[in-house]
Amino acid sequence: MEKELIRTGLWAGLALLLACGGCSKDEDGESGGAGNVKGVEVTVTPDRESILRNPFSGWVLYAGLGDGLADDYWAQYDHLECPSVPEGYVKVSDYASMLLIRIRWADANPERGVYIWDEGVNTKQAQRLRMLMEGAEERGLKLVFNFTADSRDFTYQMVPEYVREEIEAAGREVYWSKNGATDLWTPYPDDPAFQECYAEFMRAFAAKFDDPDITAFIGGFGIGLWGEYHSCIYSTGDDSPREAVFDWVTNLWKETFKNVPIAVQVHRWIGTKTQWDEDKYDPDSERLVQKAVDMGFSMQSAAFGMHTYFSTWEKSMLKKNRYLRPIASEGGWVRKHGISAIQGDGYSDWGDVRRGEYEDAIGSCVNTMDFRYNSNINEGETWSWFNEAYEYVLKFIREGCYRLYPDRLTLPETLTNGSKATLAHRWVNLGYSYCPTNIPQYHDKYKVAFALLDPETKQPVKLYFDEQAQPCDWHKGARTQYTFTFDVGTVAAGNYKWAVGIVDTSKQNAIGIRLAAKDRVTPDGWVELSDVRVE
Incomplete structure (x- = not known):
């Protein structure tokens, strides 16, 4: 631009x-x-x-490899409605520095030793990955990756079937969940077979993408609900394996991704079975997050703009480390959920939500902000930023980066x-x-x-x-x-x-x-x- x-x-x-x-x-x-x-x-x-498109800085476009990704993804984003510019539309990638691709483990690794980036693999997910990577390169965007290895709350299996076979062959079990009529399974993150298979996948992924010419940073361990490392279920039925699993995955990533930044989720219940408990927090969460930061991890949070979920604890953790490690921010509210979802936070409309996200981001000195995706372009956060809060798109470029x-x-x-x-x-x-x-x-x-x-x-x-x-x-x-x-x-x-x-x-x-x-x-x-x- x-x-x-x-x-x-x-x-x-x-x-x-x-x-x-x-x-x-x-x-x-x-x-x-x-x-x-x-x-x-x-x-x-x-x-x-x-x-300026400098390292670990700027707006981040979002995409994934699932069926929710429109085949004309780039065409939509190359001509996104924006009444604030004379042309009436913008090319969104002109405002961004990176493209985040959400990776579902089952999509990326359908069989043991088979990966969608391998030559000759031509699944629909492989086609989408090529389309996204080629489009990002054409538009000067580096890649960002988040992972999901927990099937709960989805209608699609997140973990490759071969992993369950390995676990059951060892005489152990997975746990099951139900989303509507769909039965889904997830491995316990403390299971040795899961850890062996996941480490094998991560090492293969790093062999391809631990390259700063391609990748801007890596985030989202994949463990826990939505891959955000909370609401974890262990084989013991309690949180006793929590720190051992945390140490395993952080050491794996540190040893595996040597040349691109890696990020830890800053969550007050990190690694526990709890998703949220009013304004409480787990007393060990700060210690564990800080342990990862001291190992060299950058930080990320997915609750910016949410006054309940992005509060004193989160702000304190980010402020404590804001000049030691970069911070990747993601807004918490999703426009498709409707206006009633945001009223409890005191927002009057979605433009006001974008303002709240921006103010939280600036207050934490973040390095990135997010243009999240929805296949219905007019319901998505990216559309909202350009149609309801364009001034804040520009303010982050000018004042945040x-x-x-x-x-x-x-x-x-x-x-x-x-x-x-x-x-x-x-x-x-x-x-x-x-x-x-x-x-x-x-x-x-x-x-x-x-x-x-x-x-x-x-x-x-x-x-x-x-x-x-x-x-x-x-x-x-x-x-x-x-x-x-x-x-x-x-x-x-x-x-x-x-x-x-x-x-x-x-x-x-x-x-x-x-x-x-x-x-x-x-x-x-x-x-x-x-x-x-x-x-």
Whole structure:
């Protein structure tokens, strides 16, 4: 999407505080220089509008592989009604960064060792997965996956039949539930055969999708009601296997998904047989969720905007970790359930619900928000966002997603081969969410780099990495300044352009995080700053 999305003036009323630590302090709030740093001062005009599609940031489209997915899914979303734009419709993917695909284990793994992404598998679910993946790639969207391995509350078996055969062959049982006239079974999550089969599936899934070029993040362990890891039923009839199962699945995911972020559900009854009990919470839930976060898990919640279910406990857990791990948000209310469902929360209409979701999301500094799907497009949450709350779609792009840029720099005008040089740079994050370069799955691969660009080709000739500058430290409301002294090394004498960017060192130092700079951005994403001569 181009920069015409949002047309707003300057931010007002923000007290921009200065960060300390290893950074130089900027006492007057204006000068980009630090101490005795000499050179040309450069200011960068921020881009407050564009969708930057940075890692773990932005709106997320939703889809699944079941019969509820329309065959013309992409056509519907490429021409979604929106009265707020002159054309009268929008291409939803222009506003999004990711596509979430809900994975039902039985669909993805119909037979042991057979997976729908394998060449030659042509089930309806395999066709849908290919359609979604191809469409996402065409539209520049990374993939997100949630899992379901519990059949309750569905009319379709969620777990492959071979799993039941393995369990019963070992002399154990599954448990049964009924939805209307449909009898369904689910394995106990503490059953050894279930764990063996599920681990085998997850390892196969990771072999295909633990790739940051394809996948943005992984969420939803699949255990418990709706795969949200509550309302769990164990073979013992009580919650005694709870922590052992929690440790098993979190260790499995940590060992299996090494290169893409993984998320734990922040639920006050996580891993227990309870779904909800008024305003109470299980005293071990905070400890278990924190254990996963400390292992490197990101966080997710599916109750944003629900005043009862997203309350003090949930907000406290997210706030406690909001700059340690990214947060994926999902709204709780579903429009097709009707207006009476939301009145208990004090909402007047569905546009008001969207406002409530947005305010909860911003209050928790989330990295993503959701465009959920309904096969009846006019009943879905995505339709609602664009027809009843379009301003909040734009506000999250502008105010919620992290938007990083160096507002002021002091740069040397000449460099001498074999000598040292010093520059100063100050950074701002315009968004409420943080840039999660500190999560273990990113392997510290994102680096702030200053480049000498060839003025003709716009390609870097020399890079200088400032290791002290950590994008995860740049939070809304603070300017963070650094003084950087470096060895010039050996560079062919001549005239160059200073440029700055955040590179991905695993991709031969290509730009990995797009900066929110309005002007002087090269096609590759470098922000040009000033002229420099090497002698």
